[in-house]
Every structure is written in structure tokens, then in C-alpha cells.
Amino acid sequence: MPNEMKGQYSQFGGAISEMATESLKGWRNSIGEAAITILDQILDGKNEEERKTFIEGQLNGNYWIRPYYYPENNVESSEKLFQSRIVSETFATHFEIIKNIPEDSRSEALPKAALVLSISAIDRAFELSYNGISPGDFTSYPVAKDASPKIHQLFEKGRDGQDRVTAQMWSKIIAAAKAHVKPQTSKLTSSNPIVRRGKDA
Template sequence: SILRVEPTTSVPELVTPGKRRKDICLRDLPKEVQGAFRSIFVPTIIEFCGCIEAWTSPMASDIQELWESTMPDGIHDQFSKLNGGKVVEALVQDKLTTWCNNTGKAALKTLKGIFIKENLNSVDQRKTYVAQQLTGTYKSYHYYYSVAVGEGSNVQYMGAFQSPLISKTFAEHLKAIDSIPQARRIADRPTGAIVLAILAVRYAIISLFLQQDHSSFFSGSSRPNVLFNWE
């Protein structure tokens, strides 16, 4: 007799090689893993990415190391098996995209709230506000600071990254990692998340003025090609 091997999708949690990464979803993980992935691993990988250079995706080795150090017994040593077909990597990328886009949406919501609070309803009023917020260079835009004293070349800024625009946008990152116990938090500064908030606000300012929706600007090829040096 001749043995014929045919592909099948009838095996639970099987991800065939032909399945596209964008079609992978949480149900592709075993049921006993889904809850831990959602409640433990997602905040963990978001915190990690918030502490590295912005726009840097975690490598498979980073994901595996975090998985093995944070996931519960019986799951922590199953990464290689569960990541068959790059399932875990695809799910991680999807969650990071959601995190980035939620940051963009938070910036838009915050800016709209400021427009309402300050009665900036006309095009001219918003144009003046936008021009003021974008005064300076990428190292010292007006919207970075909570206080600005003086005008023109004599302006002095205080409260870096403490403006309502930045702080409320950055709060989206803090909300995403809130479930991580303090004792297990990463000691590194969340510079990547701060850059994310800074650029989300910048795009919100520009897009609202132009009446365009850039809440998902972090995805795909539209990611800003900007590097920040922290001193």
C-alpha cells in the first residue's frame, strides 16, 4: 500500500505552516495558556518594549527569555513548542501594535479635551495653538513642558514631559503595565514609552489640525523615522 500524508487542521491548537501570521489569534494557544498570556505576558512584553529604543521589536530570544522568567510553572518551559509557526511571536506583535495605537488614540483624546476646555473651536484658534506647541526643535518642543516662561529666544521651560498632553498620553503605557507587581518591575527608565508618547502627541497635534486620523500611525510603514538621544 501507499502511505499518503495530507495536511490537516483538525488537531486542536495546530497552526499549519501555510497559516498567515496576521490570521493567528489567541485561540491558537491552548486554553490553559491563553489566560496567562493575556494577564501576565502581555504586560511584561509591553513593559520591556517601553524600556528599549523606540520602534525596536523584541527578538525571538528576548520573548523566550521573558516567557521563561515570568510565566507560571507548566507553561514557562513550553515556549519552543507553543511558538511553533511563530504563534507567540505573532501574538506579541499584535499586542504591541495595539499598545502603540492605544497610545495614539490617548493623545488624540487628550488634545480634543484641551480644545474643548480652552474653547479652541475655530481654525484660526487651533492654528495658533498648534504653532505654539510646535515651537522649538525635537529636543525642546513647547508641548513637552508643563511650564513655559518668557517668549521667543528668551523662553525658559520647566517640567519636562509633565505637560498634560505628554503625561496623559504616557499614562496609557502605565495603564498597560499596571498589573505587574512593583517587585517585578524593570529597573530601566521607560524611554521607549516616553518617545512613543512624544511622537503620538506630535502626530495628534498635526492630524487634528489637518482633520486627519493618525491614531494608528505607529503601524507598518507609517512609523516615524525619528531617533532620540537621551543625555
């Protein structure tokens, strides 16, 4: 908060709250739009029946183990959890949005909320595409809100007290996402985030 605003939250609180809400809404919608865009690319060239069959396969099972969490849908590759194309590229949107924030001004916490939102957005993209529904405001989508607590459980500690997603796995997940973030070339172009789209599934 700027120094001139310190101690005056009662005066500026409403405006700050409104700006924060709009920023959060924009962050959510950007991730939702990315998931829809990437899924459209993956489904390109498939007819309606092929699209539905593909989506049914991706949503097979519950939130604990979805085929699309893994490259090539290989659920046996546990070390590559959350490193598939659709997860990495959707998650990359978060890093595109924050890349202009100096490292020392960023939270040191793992970006769990961004990954949970990415997974929720992908599920929503699958559902909308399957049902032929036009995308809307991701923030106001009730199913996404209801699913978030379930998805958050993926990143909690297991019964043995150990993190389900270890620090080493987080490093790989983040690296896979950042591989899709276009590096800044200059300060003049850094305000135009572009996510590179890979070709592999």
C-alpha cells in the same frame, strides 16, 4: 514563560511572537489614542484658525525644545521638562497599562521607550488635527516611526557624558504621569483602566 513551555520555543514560538506583536501594537495604539483624546480636550471650543495657531505654536522649534514639553509652555522651567498636561496624561497611559503587573515582575529600566512613544504620539496628534486628518492606526504611521530615533536622542548622554534627563528629572516626570493614573480600588475593578484627565493645560 510558563514551565511547561520551557525548552519548546520551536513549537510555541510562532504563537508567542504573534501574541507579543499584538500586545505591542495595542500598547502603541493606546498611547496614540490617548494623545489624540487629550489634544481634542485641549482644543475644545477653539475655531479652526485658533486650533491651527495653537498647534503651530506647540510645534515651534525642533525636537530638542518643544513648548508643549513644559507646563504653560514655559520653556524656562527646565526642571518641569516633560511634565505638561498633554505629555503627563499621554505618558500616564503606559502606567495604566502596566499597573496590574506586580512590581517585582516589571523591568527596572527607565520607561524611555514609553515616553518617546508618547512624544511621538503627541506630535502625530498635532499633525493630524492641524491637517484635519482622521486618526488611524498609530503603529503603521510612518512619520511616527521616522521620528522615534530623533526623540530617543533627548534621553541619551550629552557631549559631557552626563545624562540629558537626570535621575531626579525622571522621578518628577514619572510622578507627574502617575498622578493621572487612577489607583486600584479592588481586584474586581483593576481590569478597567481609566485615565483621569486634568483641567490644566
